[in-house]
Amino acid sequence: xxxxxxxxxxxxxxxxxxxxxxxxxxxxxxxxxxxxxxxxxxxxxxxxxxxxxxxxxxxxxxxxxxxxxxxxxxxxxxxxxxxxxxxxxxxxxxxxxxxxxxxxxxxxxxxxxxxxxxxxxxxxxxxxxxxxxxxxxxxxxxxxxxxxxxxxxxxxxxxxxxxxxxxxxxxxxxxxxxxxxxxxxxxxxxxxxxxx
Numbered sequence: 001x002x003x004x005x006x007x008x009x010x011x012x013x014x015x016x017x018x019x020x021x022x023x024x025x026x027x028x029x030x031x032x033x034x035x036x037x038x039x040x041x042x043x044x045x046x047x048x049x050x051x052x053x054x055x056x057x058x059x060x061x062x063x064x065x066x067x068x069x070x071x072x073x074x075x076x077x078x079x080x081x082x083x084x085x086x087x088x089x090x091x092x093x094x095x096x097x098x099x100x101x102x103x104x105x106x107x108x109x110x111x112x113x114x115x116x117x118x119x120x121x122x123x124x125x126x127x128x129x130x131x132x133x134x135x136x137x138x139x140x141x142x143x144x145x146x147x148x149x150x151x152x153x154x155x156x157x158x159x160x161x162x163x164x165x166x167x168x169x170x171x172x173x174x175x176x177x178x179x180x181x182x183x184x185x186x187x188x189x190x191x192x193x194x195x196x
């Protein structure tokens with residue numbers, strides 16, 4: 001593992017423990033066993049490190065959506081939605097403790113929002129991608145033509161986010177079987193509403 005990967009791994013650990021707002025670049029560098037100067041050779045700033053943590057160290061929501069777009073026609077709708085719900089649950093469970101501290105300061109949130117929006121990497125991206133995936137399912141004729149794809153995507157993401165919020169609030173780590181069961185229930189509800 002190279003120094004960049006070690007920095008991202010250390011950042012994920014520090015951010016999980018302290019939240020984004022309190023995870024300083026100094027603490028991240030110390031946890032990785034490197035100097036801050038080396039950290040800045042790999043990353044422009046803490047926001048770039050945070051985005052690397054989200055894309056490289058957390059469950060791969062973006063990759064899963066890419067794969068679903070490519071393989072939608074060869075896998076049943078229910079199986080696709082169950083996979084999407086499960087990876088979304090995992091992503092939010094992992095990212096929620098890190099990202100929640102962004103809301104501790106209006107200035108911090110405004111700075112972060114401006115940066116991720118300018119790079120088109122904001123929290124709206126999963127919604128757009130899930131709508132695109134559901135559009136592919138509609139094109140295949142497996143979702144009703146009159147289905148509201150944006151509302152459906154919002155329901156899926158929102159339910160997963162709420163689940164992660166409650167688990168974080170209760171300071172508990174759900175068992176794999178519990179996550180699978182919740183993803184299955186969510187999937188059944190969505191398929192009943194969407195299937196053509």
